[in-house]
Amino acid sequence: MLFQPAIIALLMAAGVAVLMLLAAAPFAVQVIRHWDIHSGSERQLALERRTYLFSTLLSFVMLAQLAALLLFVFNADRLSVMFVGAMCAVGTLNVNGYGFPSLIAQMAVFFLAAMWLAINHVDTQARDYPLVRIKYALLLLLLPVLAIGFWLEFQYFSALKANVITSCCGSMFSGEAKTIAAEASGLEPLPALWLFYTSMAAAIGVALWHWRRASRASGYLLALSSAGGFVAAITGVLSFISLYIYEHPHHHCPFCILKPEYDYQGYWLYIPLFVATAAGLGAGATQPFARVPSLAKIIPAISSRLSGVTAAGYILFTALATWFVLTSNLILIEH
Amino acid sequence: MIELSNIKKAFNQNQPNEYWALHGIDLSIEAGKVTAFRGPSGSGKTTLLTIVGCLSRPTSGRVRFKGEDISGLPERFLTDIRRQSFGFVFQQFNLIKGLSALENVILPAFPTGRPRSELVAKAGDIFDQLKLGHRSAAKVEWLSGGEQQRVAIARALINDPEVIIADEPTANLDTALSKEFMAILEGFTAAGKTVLLTSHDPLVVESSAVHRVVGMRDGRLTEA
Amino acid sequence: MRIWLEKQRHLIDFTLASLARRKTKNIGLLLAYTLLVFVLASLTLFTHALRSEATYVLAGSPEVILQRMVAGRHDLIPPGYLDNIGRIRGVQKKEGRLWGYYYDPVLNANYTFMARPADEVADGHIMVGNALARERGLDKHNTISFRSYSGKLFTFEVSAVLSPDSELLSADLVLLSENDFRSFFEYPAGHYTDIALSVANPQEVRTVAAKLASALPDSRPILREEVLRTYQSVFDWREGIVLTVLAGAILAFVILAWEKASGLSAEEKREIGILKAIGWETGDVIRMKTWEGLLISLTAFLLGFIAAYVHVFHFGAAIFEPVLKGWSVLYPKFRLVPTVDGLQIATLFFFTVFPYTAAVLVPIWRAAITDPDAVMR
Numbered sequence: 001m002l003f004q005p006a007i008i009a010l011l012m013a014a015g016v017a018v019l020m021l022l023a024a025a026p027f028a029v030q031v032i033r034h035w036d037i038h039s040g041s042e043r044q045l046a047l048e049r050r051t052y053l054f055s056t057l058l059s060f061v062m063l064a065q066l067a068a069l070l071l072f073v074f075n076a077d078r079l080s081v082m083f084v085g086a087m088c089a090v091g092t093l094n095v096n097g098y099g100f101p102s103l104i105a106q107m108a109v110f111f112l113a114a115m116w117l118a119i120n121h122v123d124t125q126a127r128d129y130p131l132v133r134i135k136y137a138l139l140l141l142l143l144p145v146l147a148i149g150f151w152l153e154f155q156y157f158s159a160l161k162a163n164v165i166t167s168c169c170g171s172m173f174s175g176e177a178k179t180i181a182a183e184a185s186g187l188e189p190l191p192a193l194w195l196f197y198t199s200m201a202a203a204i205g206v207a208l209w210h211w212r213r214a215s216r217a218s219g220y221l222l223a224l225s226s227a228g229g230f231v232a233a234i235t236g237v238l239s240f241i242s243l244y245i246y247e248h249p250h251h252h253c254p255f256c257i258l259k260p261e262y263d264y265q266g267y268w269l270y271i272p273l274f275v276a277t278a279a280g281l282g283a284g285a286t287q288p289f290a291r292v293p294s295l296a297k298i299i300p301a302i303s304s305r306l307s308g309v310t311a312a313g314y315i316l317f318t319a320l321a322t323w324f325v326l327t328s329n330l331i332l333i334e335h
Numbered sequence: 336m337i338e339l340s341n342i343k344k345a346f347n348q349n350q351p352n353e354y355w356a357l358h359g360i361d362l363s364i365e366a367g368k369v370t371a372f373r374g375p376s377g378s379g380k381t382t383l384l385t386i387v388g389c390l391s392r393p394t395s396g397r398v399r400f401k402g403e404d405i406s407g408l409p410e411r412f413l414t415d416i417r418r419q420s421f422g423f424v425f426q427q428f429n430l431i432k433g434l435s436a437l438e439n440v441i442l443p444a445f446p447t448g449r450p451r452s453e454l455v456a457k458a459g460d461i462f463d464q465l466k467l468g469h470r471s472a473a474k475v476e477w478l479s480g481g482e483q484q485r486v487a488i489a490r491a492l493i494n495d496p497e498v499i500i501a502d503e504p505t506a507n508l509d510t511a512l513s514k515e516f517m518a519i520l521e522g523f524t525a526a527g528k529t530v531l532l533t534s535h536d537p538l539v540v541e542s543s544a545v546h547r548v549v550g551m552r553d554g555r556l557t558e559a
Numbered sequence: 560m561r562i563w564l565e566k567q568r569h570l571i572d573f574t575l576a577s578l579a580r581r582k583t584k585n586i587g588l589l590l591a592y593t594l595l596v597f598v599l600a601s602l603t604l605f606t607h608a609l610r611s612e613a614t615y616v617l618a619g620s621p622e623v624i625l626q627r628m629v630a631g632r633h634d635l636i637p638p639g640y641l642d643n644i645g646r647i648r649g650v651q652k653k654e655g656r657l658w659g660y661y662y663d664p665v666l667n668a669n670y671t672f673m674a675r676p677a678d679e680v681a682d683g684h685i686m687v688g689n690a691l692a693r694e695r696g697l698d699k700h701n702t703i704s705f706r707s708y709s710g711k712l713f714t715f716e717v718s719a720v721l722s723p724d725s726e727l728l729s730a731d732l733v734l735l736s737e738n739d740f741r742s743f744f745e746y747p748a749g750h751y752t753d754i755a756l757s758v759a760n761p762q763e764v765r766t767v768a769a770k771l772a773s774a775l776p777d778s779r780p781i782l783r784e785e786v787l788r789t790y791q792s793v794f795d796w797r798e799g800i801v802l803t804v805l806a807g808a809i810l811a812f813v814i815l816a817w818e819k820a821s822g823l824s825a826e827e828k829r830e831i832g833i834l835k836a837i838g839w840e841t842g843d844v845i846r847m848k849t850w851e852g853l854l855i856s857l858t859a860f861l862l863g864f865i866a867a868y869v870h871v872f873h874f875g876a877a878i879f880e881p882v883l884k885g886w887s888v889l890y891p892k893f894r895l896v897p898t899v900d901g902l903q904i905a906t907l908f909f910f911t912v913f914p915y916t917a918a919v920l921v922p923i924w925r926a927a928i929t930d931p932d933a934v935m936r
Contacts, residue, residue, distance in 0.1 A: 003795060003796050003798075003799025003800065003802075003803070004795045004798075004799060005603065005795075005798055005799060005802055005906050005910070006902065006905075006906045006909075008799065008802065008803075009906050009909035009910055009913075010909070012909070012910075012913075012914075013909055013913060016913075016914075016917055020917070037407055037409070038407045040392040040393050040394045040395060040396075040406060040407075041348060041394060042345075042346075042347075042348045042349075042394075043348075043349075045392065048409060048410060049410075049841065049928040052841050052842060052845060052924060052927065052928065053921070053924045056845055056849075056920060056923075056924060057920065060916065060917070060920060064913060067905065067908070067909070068909075070905065071902070071905045071906065071909065074901065074902045074905065075902060075906075078902055081784075081787060081788060081791055082788050082791060082792065084765070084784075085765075124409075124411060127408060127409070127412055128407070128409075129409055162788060162792060382932075385932040390836060390931050390932045391930070391931070391932045410840055410841060411840055411842065414835075414838065414839070414840035415840075417838060418838035423836060423837065425836070429829075429833045429836065430833075431830055431833060432580075432826075433576070433580040434576060438576070442573070442834070442837060443837040443838040443839075444838075445566065445569035445570065445573065445839070445843070446566060446569075446838060446839055446840065446843045447562075447566075448561075448562030448563060448564075448565040448566035448569070449562075449565065450565055451565070451568070451569070451572075490837065494838065
C-alpha cells in the first residue's frame with residue numbers, strides 16, 4: 001500500500017518540509033540570542049541576511065502544504081476503490097484512526113503558516129524589525145507541529161491495508177452514528193440553514209467592520225469569527241449544502257463535491273473559504289503587537305486589508321453556496 | 336544634508352585578518368554642491384562613499400540623511416532610500432553585458448513597479464540630454480568608452496536622485512571626454528543636485544566645478 | 560496591486576533576457592529536467608491508462624462469480640447446484656459458465672476456450688481473438704485443428720475473428736458452442752465451470768455474496784470489486800517499484816539542480832552585485848531568481864509532459880511496456896485510451912517541480928545576499 005506514487009510524494013513533501021525547518025532551527029536560535037538592530041557588526045548583517053531565507057522557506061512550505069492538502073484529499077478519493085465499503089475519500093480516511101487526524105494536522109499547518117507569514121510581513125514593514133525574536137520563537141514552535149503532522153501522515157499511510165472493511169460516508173455521516181460529523185450532518189435542514197447563515201453573517205460583519213475601522217478588539221474578534229466561520233461553513237457543507245449539490249437527501253460527504261461529476265463545485269466553495277479563514281486568522285495573529293510603536297500605523301493598515309480579503313472570501317462562499325442550493329433540483333424544505 | 340558622526344567600518348571582524356577601513360570619520364556634506372574626495376588607494380575613500388550612499392552600514396557611528404538616522408535601518412529601507420535619492424556611477428561602469436543601453440538604464444527602476452512605457456520615456460529624455468539617443472538600442476559591449484560612461488551616468492539618473500556619487504569617473508577617459516564629464520557635472524549642480532566623487536585626477540580635483548575637496552589617508556580625514 | 564504586477568512583469572522581462580544570455584548553461588539543465596518529467600510522466604500516464612483500461616474491461620463482467628471449492632481447490636459446479644441457490648433478492652441473472660484452458664504446442668501458449676449460446680456460435684465453428692488469429696495466421700472461413708487432452712483431433716471452422724477493440728480481453732479467446740466444448744474437453748454432463756451472477760445495486764453485492772457463502776459453504780464468491788481492487792493494487796505496486804528505481808534519477812537531478820544553482824560564475828555574481836548596487840534589494844533578487852526557476856520548471860514540465868503523452872498514446876510507451884504490462888506469450892495489441900487527470904499531474908509536480916524548487920531555494924538565497932559594495936572595488 002505504501003508504494004502508491006501519490007503516497008510517496010506526500011510523505012516526501014512532508015518529510016522535506018520537516019527537514020528544512022529542522023536545518024533552519026539552529027539559525028533561528030542564533031537570531032533570538034544575538035539580534036541587535038542598532039549594531040552594524042558583521043554578525044548582525046549576517047543575521048539580517050538570513051531572515052530572507054526564512055521568509056522564503058516558510059512561503060515555500062506553506063504553498064507546498066496547500067498543494068499537499070489537495071493531493072491528500074484527491075488521493076484519498078482515488079484510493080477509495082481499494083477499500084471495501086469505501087465509496088469516496090471519507091472511507092479511505094476512516095480505514096485507520098490516523099486518517100482524519102492527519103487531515104486536520106495538515107490543515108492546521110496551513111493555517112499556522114499563514115499566521116506566521118502575516119506576522120512576518122508586518123514585521124518587515126517596520127523600520128526596526130520589532131518582532132524578530134518573537135517571530136523566530138514561533139518558528140521553533142511550528143517545527144513540532146510539522147513533525148507531528150508528518151508522523152500522523154506516516155502512521156496513516158503505513159497502516160493502510162486494502163480489503164479492510166471501513167465505513168463509507170453513508171454510515172459515518174448518517175444521522176444515527178455518534179460522531180461530531182454525524183451530529184453536524186444530523187441537523188434538520190431548516191435549523192442548519194439558520195445556523196449557517198447567522199454564523200456567516202457574523203463572520204462577514206466582523207470582517208467588514210475591521211476592514212473599515214481596524215482596532216485591536218475587532219482584530220481579535222475577527223480571528224474568532226473567522227475560526228467560527230470556518231467551522232460554520234464546514235458544518236453547513238456537511239448538513240445541507242452537500243445535499244443540494246448531490247441532489248440526494250442523505251449524501252453528506254464533504255469530499256465528493258470536489259469530483260468532476262459535480263463540476264468541481266467543491267473548489268469554488270473551499271478555495272475562497274480557506275483563503276478567507278487564513279486571512280482572518282492572519283489579521284488576528286498580528287493584533288497582539290499593535291501597541292508596538294513602530295507598528296502602530298502598520299498593523300491596522302495591513303490587518304484591515306487582510307480583513308477585506310476575509311470579507312470577500314466569505315461573501316463569495318456564502319453567495320456560491322446559496323446559489324448551489326437555489327439552483328439544485330432537490331427540495332428539502334417545503335414552502 | 337548628509338552627516339557622518341564617528342563612522343568606523345571593519346571587515347572580517349573577529350577573525351585573524353580583521354581590517355578597519357575607517358577609523359572614526361566626522362563629516363558634514365552640503366546639499367547642491369560638488370564634493371571631491373582625494374587620497375591614495377587604501378585610504379578608505381570608496382568605503383566612505385558606500386556608507387554615505389547607503390550601500391553598506393557602518394560598523395559603528397551614525398549617518399544622518401536629511402535629518403533621519405539611517406545607520407540602523409534594515410536593508411529593505413536602506414535600499415529604498417538609496418534608490419530614490421542616490422545615483423551611482425562606478426569606475427568600471429558596471430553595465431550588464433548582453434543588454435542594450437536602454438535596458439541597462441531602466442534597470443534600477445524595476446523594483447519601483449513603474450510602468451515600462453514611463454521608464455522608456457524617461458530614459459529617452461536622459462539620452463537626449465546626454466546626446467546618446469542614437470545608441471539606445473545598441474548592446475553595451477559595442478559602445479565606446481565615452482558612450483559607456485554616459486550610459487552609466489544615464490542609469491544613475493533614471494530615478495531622479497538628489498545625490499550623484501561617482502567613483503573615479505575620469506579614470507578611463509581621455510582629456511576631451513574628461514572635460515565633457517566635468518561639463519555634465521556642472522549641469523547637475525545647475526539642476527540643484529549634490530555630487531560626491533573620488534578622484535586622483537587633478538583635472539577633476541582642481542576644476543572650478545568642484546566646490547570642496549576632502550582629503551583622506553589611512554581611514555581618516557586629512558583636510559576638511 | 561498594479562505596482563506589484565508591473566514589478567513582476569519587469570522581473571520576468573529581466574529573467575527571460577538573463578536566461579537567454581546564458582543559453583548553454585540553462586539548456587543543459589532544461590534537458591535533464593525535461594527528460595525527468597518525460598520519464599515520470601510516461602510512467603504515470605501508462606499505468607493510469609492501463610488501470611482505466613482494466614476498469615472499462617471489468618465494467619462488463621458480472622458482479623459475482625461463484626466457484627466451487629473442493630479441498631481448497633477450484634472444482635466443477637455439479638448439476639442442480641444452480642437451483643440450490645434459489646431466489647436471492649437483488650440477483651437479476653444467474654447463469655452457468657463453461658470455460659477452460661487449452662495448451663497449444665504450436666505457439667507454446669495457453670488459450671482460453673469458452674462456451675457460448677448456440678445463436679452466437681454454431682457447432683463446428685469457432686470465434687477467435689485477434690491476437691490468436693494474428694499469431695496462427697487465421698482468418699474467417701479458415702479451418703484449424705486442435706488435439707484435445709484425450710488425444711483426439713478436432714477441426715473447427717473460424718466463423719469470425721473478434722474485434723481488435725476487445726483485444727485486451729479476447730487476445731487468447733476461442734469461443735465455441737456448448738456441445739463442442741463438452742465433447743472437446745469431455746466435460747461431465749450437467750456440470751459447469753462456475754456461475755456468473757448479476758446484482759443491480761452495488762451496495763448489495765457484499766450481502767448477496769454473504770448469503771451465497773452461507774447457503775453454499777463449499778463455494779467461493781469472487782466479487783468484481785475485489786478483482787478491480789487487485790488490479791489496481793498490482794498496477795499501483797508496479798508503478799511504485801519503477802518509481803523507486805527511478806528515485807536514483809530524481810536524486811541525481813536534484814543534485815544537478817543544486818550544483819547549477821550554486822555554481823554562479825564570476826560574471827553572474829558580478830551581475831547580481833551590480834543589480835544590488837543600482838537599487839535592487841535582496842528580496843527583489845530572490846524574486847527574480849524564483850521566476851527563473853519557475854520558468855524553467857514550467858517549460859520542462861510542459862515539454863516533458865507533452866512528449867510523454869505522445870510517447871504513451873502514439874507510440875505505446877515502448878520503454879515501459881514489458882515491465883508494466885506483465886509477461887505473456889500472446890501480447891494483445893490495444894490502443895490505450897488517452898486519459899489525463901488532475902491527480903496524476905499533481906503527483907508528477909511533487910516528484911519533479913517540488914524537489915527542484917527545494918534544491919534551488921538555498922542557492923538562490925546565497926546568490927541574492929551578495930554584497931553590493933564588492934562591486935565598487
